[in-house]
Amino acid sequence: MEETETIIQMEDVHTPILKNISLQVKKGEIITLIGGSGAGKSSLLMLLNRLVDPDKGTIHFRGRDVRDYEIPKLRKSIGMVLQSSSLFEGTVADNLAFGPKLFQEWEENMGEELLAHVQLPASYLHREVETLSGGEQQRVAFARTLANRPDVLLLDEVTSAVDLKNVDLIEAFLLEIVPKNVKAIMMVTHDVKQARRLGDRTIFMENGKIVEMGPTEKLFTNPQTERLQYFLKE
Numbered sequence: 001m002e003e004t005e006t007i008i009q010m011e012d013v014h015t016p017i018l019k020n021i022s023l024q025v026k027k028g029e030i031i032t033l034i035g036g037s038g039a040g041k042s043s044l045l046m047l048l049n050r051l052v053d054p055d056k057g058t059i060h061f062r063g064r065d066v067r068d069y070e071i072p073k074l075r076k077s078i079g080m081v082l083q084s085s086s087l088f089e090g091t092v093a094d095n096l097a098f099g100p101k102l103f104q105e106w107e108e109n110m111g112e113e114l115l116a117h118v119q120l121p122a123s124y125l126h127r128e129v130e131t132l133s134g135g136e137q138q139r140v141a142f143a144r145t146l147a148n149r150p151d152v153l154l155l156d157e158v159t160s161a162v163d164l165k166n167v168d169l170i171e172a173f174l175l176e177i178v179p180k181n182v183k184a185i186m187m188v189t190h191d192v193k194q195a196r197r198l199g200d201r202t203i204f205m206e207n208g209k210i211v212e213m214g215p216t217e218k219l220f221t222n223p224q225t226e227r228l229q230y231f232l233k234e
């Protein structure tokens, strides 16, 4: 049987905030990260696209140490979307084209296709981003990240500032793009129900450490540690 490709491998990674982080992400997986405020979830994501480097340990992306990639190429391949999108002033099309133009990969018909992923009509291409609702802006932020054809998406609380309709749209979109358009997703969410809905595997963190990690349903129905049992009850 063909072995599933390992997309990310972290081995015994330490930073001032994180301790002893080891994990693997395989092709096709959505990994959800849960844990209380300050547990280190965002810090873990930031290691992957080198917003932070470890003091100790190694991080491999598609079999290669992340430090061996040029940073713009790494960040093109490992895209990140945050809680509130940082679209720049201009039209939706300007925002979508920005990344691909850096790599001479922009084609005029891409815009329409990218917006279709996030269920926005092509007419939005010419809209100034400031005229869009928060939820629409967040969907454009997704389309802009997808424009770079990333292998991995790092998502940090991406639905916490949008209304329920947009939460549904974004969740449906995420389930649809893996592994067709992106190979894997790592997603931090404070919404444990969302972590359960979307995750293939879930990581529970506390004090900079991974306390439990496993198949999402198993983790939720049969938490092994008192810490996680307590966290899920809160």
Ligand SMILES: Nc1ncnc2c1ncn2[C@@H]1O[C@H](COP(=O)(O)OP(=O)(O)OP(=O)(O)O)[C@@H](O)[C@H]1O
Pocket (backbone or CB within 6 Å): 017, 035, 036, 037, 038, 039, 040, 041, 042, 043, 044, 190
């Ligand atoms: N740049 C920084 N300098 C110093 N401390 C930091 C820095 N960034 C994060 N921290 C600290 O590291 C710890 C982990 O933060 P992190 O943002 O990774 O947690 P989190 O689990 O994502 O929390 P939240 O759910 O509140 O976003 C916190 O105690 C935070 O204050």
